[in-house]
Amino acid sequence: MPFLGSPLFTDADGDKLHEECGVFGVVGGRDAAAIVALGLHALQHRGQEAVGITSFDGLEFYSRRGIGHVAQNFSSGPAIAELPGIMASGHVRYSTTGGSGLRNVQPLFADLATGGFAIAHNGNISNAMHLKRDLVRRGAIFQSTSDTEVIIHLVATSRYPTLLDKLVDALRMVEGAYSLICMTNHGMIACRDPLGIRPLVMGRMGDSVIFSSETVGLDIVGADFVREVEPGELIQVSLDGTVTTHRPFGAQKARPCIFEYVYFSRPDSVMEGRSVYAARKAIGVQLAMESPANADLVVPVPDSGTPAAIGYAEQSRLPFELGIIRSHYVGRTFIQPSDGARNADVKRKHNANRAIVQGKRIVLIDDSIVRGTTSLKIVQMMRDAGASEVHMRIASPPTSHSCFYGVDTPERSKLLAARMDVAAMAEFIQADSLAFVSIDGLYRAVGEANRDAACPQFCDACFSGEYPTRLTDVGERDVPAQLAFPVDKVA
Ligand code: AMP
Numbered sequence: 499m500p501f502l503g504s505p506l507f508t509d510a511d512g513d514k515l516h517e518e519c520g521v522f523g524v525v526g527g528r529d530a531a532a533i534v535a536l537g538l539h540a541l542q543h544r545g546q547e548a549v550g551i552t553s554f555d556g557l558e559f560y561s562r563r564g565i566g567h568v569a570q571n572f573s574s575g576p577a578i579a580e581l582p583g584i585m586a587s588g589h590v591r592y593s594t595t596g597g598s599g600l601r602n603v604q605p606l607f608a609d610l611a612t613g614g615f616a617i618a619h620n621g622n623i624s625n626a627m628h629l630k631r632d633l634v635r636r637g638a639i640f641q642s643t644s645d646t647e648v649i650i651h652l653v654a655t656s657r658y659p660t661l662l663d664k665l666v667d668a669l670r671m672v673e674g675a676y677s678l679i680c681m682t683n684h685g686m687i688a689c690r691d692p693l694g695i696r697p698l699v700m701g702r703m704g705d706s707v708i709f710s711s712e713t714v715g716l717d718i719v720g721a722d723f724v725r726e727v728e729p730g731e732l733i734q735v736s737l738d739g740t741v742t743t744h745r746p747f748g749a750q751k752a753r754p755c756i757f758e759y760v761y762f763s764r765p766d767s768v769m770e771g772r773s774v775y776a777a778r779k780a781i782g783v784q785l786a787m788e789s790p791a792n793a794d795l796v797v798p799v800p801d802s803g804t805p806a807a808i809g810y811a812e813q814s815r816l817p818f819e820l821g822i823i824r825s826h827y828v829g830r831t832f833i834q835p836s837d838g839a840r841n842a843d844v845k846r847k848h849n850a851n852r853a854i855v856q857g858k859r860i861v862l863i864d865d866s867i868v869r870g871t872t873s874l875k876i877v878q879m880m881r882d883a884g885a886s887e888v889h890m891r892i893a894s895p896p897t898s899h900s901c902f903y904g905v906d907t908p909e910r911s912k913l914l915a916a917r918m919d920v921a922a923m924a925e926f927i928q929a930d931s932l933a934f935v936s937i938d939g940l941y942r943a944v945g946e947a948n949r950d951a952a953c954p955q956f957c958d959a960c961f962s963g964e965y966p967t968r969l970t971d972v973g974e975r976d977v978p979a980q981l982a983f984p985v986d987k988v989a
Contacts, residue, residue, distance in 0.1 A: 518592035518762070518906045519604075519620040520544030521698070522715050523679035524585065525686045525735045526706035531581035533706070533719050534588040535572035540718040541711050542568055543764055544620070545590035552605040552616040554681055555583035556737065559614045563603035585686060585737060587679045589618040592906055602642045605681070608650045612661045613683035615653065619646040620711055621675030621696045621904040625970035629671060648672070662687065662734060666746045673967050675755075675903035677727070679709050685736040693753040693966055694729025695903045695957050697769055707735045712767040726770065753966040756956035757905055759944055760894045761865045765805055772944060775805050780943035781893040781935055782809025782863065789933035790814055791861045791889040795854070797821035799864035799876055806893035807863035814861075821855040822848050822876065848876060856884035862929075866894045868907060870914035873927040890929040895937045895961040896920065902969055907960060937961055
């Protein structure tokens with residue numbers, strides 16, 4: 499759900515588009531909006547800038563949106579009381595450094611010829627600018643700068659008679675990643691793009707049907723997991739609870755995002771039958787086998803490096819210690835727009851546990867290096883606290899390419915791994931050694947023999963540069979045919 503700055507559709511901050519989101523919906527039962535607020539609370543890690551909930555009481559749609567966290571906007575009785583009804587959907591959105599404002603907060607809503615239509619989107623439409631330009635030429639007037647609104651205009655102008663057919667017609671024109679929760683006067687439609695790039699699961703709680711980006715959303719409301727919404731599937735739930743499924747796009751090989759396992763999903767979520775926590779721990783095991791280090795302690799960069807560090811410590815038979823303590827009152831480091839603010843944020847977030855690291859050779863484990871800001875600061879922090887050697891191990895291959903499918907990464911020129919090989923990166927972050935897990939090691943950790951034999955083969959474009967869809971808006975210029983650097987390690 500990125501932003502299409504108008505009129506030239508350029509990104510407002512000159513950096514890459516920012517888009518990370520979580521979606522949640524419920525049909526049936528009382529207090530639908532309260533259930534959605536709870537579900538969104540469990541999905542807060544997917545987006546902390548803004549939140550919105552839309553409900554339907556059988557006659558009218560109601561909406562409430564706010565900037566900030568779910569708890570800041572929806573913890574009070576009066577806030578929820580503004581959202582009556584037996585059906586509701588909601589959305590949490592990640593930080594943007596421009597183009598924000600309430601008009602972009604989802605669910606977006608429009609009155610169409612077929613009735614009300616609310617839409618909440620996780621993902622990124624990779625031809626949204628192209629489609630928007632065309633729609634504007636034909637007279638469409640956009641209310642927001644969000645790519646999701648493109649879907650509304652395509653639905654509104656479709657010549658098919660029913661809302662479902664209009665939506666399918668619209669989605670046929672859309673490229674990229676989308677997990678959608680839509681509401682109409684007749685019920686809810688949840689769907690996933692044909693490659694299933696972003697996650698979406700279905701659950702049940704009594705007579706209510708629930709959709710959530712991750713299973714943690716089901717856990718928090720006490721719902722049972724039913725199944726994943728399949729790639730390319732649309733699941734329609736009428737207001738009386740009747741469920742019908744549609745697969746209009748034919749069979750395609752799924753390409754779910756492997757970065758959900760590395761960083762994005764909560765570790766207590768289960769995706770495609772795999773525990774995210776177990777996958778992260780297994781990445782640590784692979785990393786220890788591929789890149790051992792002569793060290794005294796394994797120290798995670800909390801929280802994102804913790805499960806992999808546990809796996810690394812187990813495999814290498816080194817003690818696991820909390821050599822860095824994290825403040826839980828600071829959001830994710832990416833939230834800060836400028837490099838200066840980001841640097842300060844790393845320090846506010848992490849502090850060295852001097853008593854543990856002093857005089858020790860440590861292996862530091864983090865999930866990824868993006869710009870290198872965090873690693874540089876943390877390595878320095880460990881040295882300042884008296885660590886005698888700092889060996890950095892990363893629980894993903896080098897992030898050498900931007901994501902265009904809904905994970906917030908900077909433009910390619912700002913990715914450390916796009917500018918440097920591993921030896922130069924080690925020097926940049928001032929580590930005694932640096933190693934990344936191999937791409938095959940990552941696939942092994944999620945239960946596959948290797949990348950080529952994997953079924954499904956995940957979307958690993960951020961590591962491989964192989965994008966599974968066309969990237970119309972990006973243009974050929976930015977889509978490299980091969981890896982910038984081999985995915986390997988130097989110890
Ligand atoms: P950097 O400091 O730019 O190298 O970013 C790396 C840090 O950001 C790591 O500690 C990751 O846990 C975290 N990270 C990686 N990818 C993302 C993302 N898409 N959004 C927010 N944080 C991220």
